Structure formats: structure tokens, C-alpha cells
Amino acid sequence: MTEPLPPTPGDDGDAQRIIFAITAALLILVVTYKVGQSDAPVQPPDEVAMDAAFSPPEESTIPAGPDGDAIRRGRLIFTTTSAHAGQYVGNGLTCSNCHLDAGRKADASPMWAAWVGYPAYRAKNGRVNTMEDRIRECFLYSMNAPASKAGTPPPYGDDVYRDLQSYFAWLATGAPSGKPLSGRGFVKLAVTPPGHDPARGATVFAGQCASCHGANGQGQANPDGSYTIPPLWGTRSFNWGAGMAGVASAAGFIKANMPYGQGNTLTDQQAWDVAAYVDSRERPRDPRQTATVDAARKKYHAKGDYYGQKIDGKVLGGS
Structure with missing residues (x-):
């Protein structure tokens, strides 16, 4: 059988090959672009929000009514502990001595970050702690409750816990949960070569x-x-x-x-x-x-x- 002769330049075969080549190149570009898009890291909107610094609400926005009353009582206990929960305080400290700016300041163990982190396991006592458990231990150790008039932290279910938790929950208004917030706890310093002395x-x-x-x-x-x-x-x-x-x-x-x-x-x-x-x-x-x-x-x-x-x-x- 005789092979067909190749088309001469300018005939229909040459035009078809050019169109085919252009189409193939465009297809490769489109596929490459799509693959690049799928491989690029995409940050979901909720992760963007979590990475942003959280700011607790202003005190002026505490609501009226029973909820607001509990929040205000909790703030007073937190900032002037001996005056409002003195029977359980055995030293000269207040909660806000360590949790600065009434529990608002980042990197000073802010209470808005603590609130969204509990319940949580604590190696210190080897069990999952609720926020009430955590507050109780603050009274036991940081406030030295054994030297107080009561000789012990507030009993479980006491209004001291209820009011403090109301305050903490309000501080955390709008805070995302399920992921540690920036500014929680204290700064973790790397150990220096000379050590501490x-x-x-x-x-x-x-x-x-x-x-x-x-x-x-x-x-x-x-x-x-x-x-x-x-x-x-x-x-x-x-x-x-x-x-x-x-x-x-x-x-x-x-x-x-x-x-x-x-x-x-x-x-x-x-x-x-x-x-x-x-x-x-x-x-x-x-x-x-x-x-x-x-x-x-x-x-x-x-x-x-x-x-x-x-x-x-x-x-x-x-x-």
C-alpha cells in the first residue's frame, strides 16, 4: 500500500497540528494551575481567628441583672480576695497578683484563656480537673488556705466558685475553644547555658x-x-x-x-x-x-x- 504524502506547508493538515499544539499547551497550563492550587496550604477562617490575639470584653459591658451581679462579685473576689473571701485566705495575696490586670493580661495566666482550657488533665494531681477543682487548688496553695480562718479552701459548690466562674466565663466571651489561645499561662523561657543561680x-x-x-x-x-x-x-x-x-x-x-x-x-x-x-x-x-x-x-x-x-x-x- 502506498503511504500518503505529508501535507505541504499551508494546507489543512498543518493548521490542524498547530491548533492541536496550542490546545495541548493550554490544557497543560490549566492542569498545572489546578494542581498548584490544591497543593497550596489553605488556612481555614476559624484558624485565622484563633491565631489573632484575643481581647476580653470591657468592664463597661458587664450585663445588668443576676448574671451581671455574679460577674461583678467574681471580679471583686479576684481583685480583693481577702475582703470578699477572706475566711479562705491565709496570706497577703490576691488572685490578681499573679493573674495581672484582673485576669485580663496575656502572658500573666489570663483567665479568659484558662476558662476555655478546662476540663483538663493535670499531672500535679493525676486527674482531669474542672475549673472548680483548679480554683480550689489556687486557694489551697497560692492563697495558703491552710493558714486561713477556715483552715481550708471553700467547700465544693460554694458561691465563691460560682461567682469566680461567672467572671471567667464573661472574660472569655467570644474566645474560641478547642485550641490553646495565644497568651495563655506564662511565657516558657528556654534554659540558658549558665543555668539559674x-x-x-x-x-x-x-x-x-x-x-x-x-x-x-x-x-x-x-x-x-x-x-x-x-x-x-x-x-x-x-x-x-x-x-x-x-x-x-x-x-x-x-x-x-x-x-x-x-x-x-x-x-x-x-x-x-x-x-x-x-x-x-x-x-x-x-x-x-x-x-x-x-x-x-x-x-x-x-x-x-x-x-x-x-x-x-x-x-x-x-x-
């Missing part, structure tokens, strides 16, 4: 902290027994079971928030060292200690704090 921290404390907290760390007391500036150690401060007795937590808080109103002005090393100095001073007994300091250290303080260690010739934790 109380002796170096004493120098930082004298230069940066003593003007407010006093050379002896006892803060500034008012005639009614409340404090304008909180005590950092001693009988009127948090006890050895409090989270702030852990050097890492204290360092993160100090880095982001201290000196007051001048957060992030200390170096990481200064924050670690001054935290070590503050947390290596004696403070009230850990309520979990039922036997010796050594036994309690092995069970509750295996790492991260100075409990049970000898500082200036004295074993800490036995007071």
Missing part, C-alpha cells in the same frame, strides 16, 4: 525589684492587712505547693511582666536568676507534706524548685 538573682533583685517589693521581699502592707505590693516569700506569701514556687513558672512570669509595667526589659538570664532567688527563700509549708521534707520532695518536688534543698545552711520546706 540565686546569688546572681539577689543582685538582679536588689537593682530591679527591691524598690517595690522591699529588700526583704515582704512587699508593701496596708493598715488593714492587705497589700499594695505582694510579699514574695515568708509567711504572708504563697506556700511551697503553689505553681509560682516552680522556677520555670516564676521566670516566665517575671520575664513578661516585671518590673511592673516594664515587662520584657530583663534578659532571659536575669529572669531565670531572679526567679531562682525568690524561689529559694523560705515560705509556708506544702499542705501535701505529711511526713518528712525529704519524703515530700521525692513525691511532689523531684525537680523544678528548691523545696528540700539546703540554701544558706538551711533545708527549705520545713517551716
Whole structure:
């Protein structure tokens, strides 16, 4: 059979091949574009919202009626704890000494971020905690309830918990849940090569902290027994079971928030060292200690704090 002759330039066959080539090229471009689109990372709208900084509502927007009354009571308990829940407070602190700006400030363990994070498992007590459980432990350790008139935190179901939770829930109005919020808890500082040292921290404390907290760390007391500036150690401060007795937590808080109103002005090393100095001073007994300091250290303080260690010739934790 005779093969057909190829078409000469300009005939219909040549035109068809050109059209085919153009069509194929366009098809490749379209497919490439579509594949590129499907491979590109797409951030869902809800993730965009979660990445944005959350701002709690203004106090002026607290509603009227019973709900608003509970929110206002909760705020008063939070900011002036001894005046409104004093029977359960065994020291000179308020909740807002650690949770700054009435629980609103990011990187100072804000309560709007805590509220959306519970219930949650806590290794500290080995179980899932509700927000009421968490508040109770704050009274037990940070407010040193064992030294209070009641000798114990508020009983479960007490109105103190109800009002505080009303306040926290209101602070979290509009906050997304299911994912940790930016600014929650305290800043997590990387460990520095020199480590932390109380002796170096004493120098930082004298230069940066003593003007407010006093050379002896006892803060500034008012005639009614409340404090304008909180005590950092001693009988009127948090006890050895409090989270702030852990050097890492204290360092993160100090880095982001201290000196007051001048957060992030200390170096990481200064924050670690001054935290070590503050947390290596004696403070009230850990309520979990039922036997010796050594036994309690092995069970509750295996790492991260100075409990049970000898500082200036004295074993800490036995007071």
C-alpha cells in the first residue's frame, strides 16, 4: 500500500497540528494551575481567628441583672480576695497578683484563656480537673488556705466558685475553644547555658525589684492587712505547693511582666536568676507534706524548685 504524502506547508493538515499544539499547551497550563492550587496550604477562617490575639470584653459591658451581679462579685473576689473571701485566705495575696490586670493580661495566666482550657488533665494531681477543682487548688496553695480562718479552701459548690466562674466565663466571651489561645499561662523561657543561680538573682533583685517589693521581699502592707505590693516569700506569701514556687513558672512570669509595667526589659538570664532567688527563700509549708521534707520532695518536688534543698545552711520546706 502506498503511504500518503505529508501535507505541504499551508494546507489543512498543518493548521490542524498547530491548533492541536496550542490546545495541548493550554490544557497543560490549566492542569498545572489546578494542581498548584490544591497543593497550596489553605488556612481555614476559624484558624485565622484563633491565631489573632484575643481581647476580653470591657468592664463597661458587664450585663445588668443576676448574671451581671455574679460577674461583678467574681471580679471583686479576684481583685480583693481577702475582703470578699477572706475566711479562705491565709496570706497577703490576691488572685490578681499573679493573674495581672484582673485576669485580663496575656502572658500573666489570663483567665479568659484558662476558662476555655478546662476540663483538663493535670499531672500535679493525676486527674482531669474542672475549673472548680483548679480554683480550689489556687486557694489551697497560692492563697495558703491552710493558714486561713477556715483552715481550708471553700467547700465544693460554694458561691465563691460560682461567682469566680461567672467572671471567667464573661472574660472569655467570644474566645474560641478547642485550641490553646495565644497568651495563655506564662511565657516558657528556654534554659540558658549558665543555668539559674540565686546569688546572681539577689543582685538582679536588689537593682530591679527591691524598690517595690522591699529588700526583704515582704512587699508593701496596708493598715488593714492587705497589700499594695505582694510579699514574695515568708509567711504572708504563697506556700511551697503553689505553681509560682516552680522556677520555670516564676521566670516566665517575671520575664513578661516585671518590673511592673516594664515587662520584657530583663534578659532571659536575669529572669531565670531572679526567679531562682525568690524561689529559694523560705515560705509556708506544702499542705501535701505529711511526713518528712525529704519524703515530700521525692513525691511532689523531684525537680523544678528548691523545696528540700539546703540554701544558706538551711533545708527549705520545713517551716
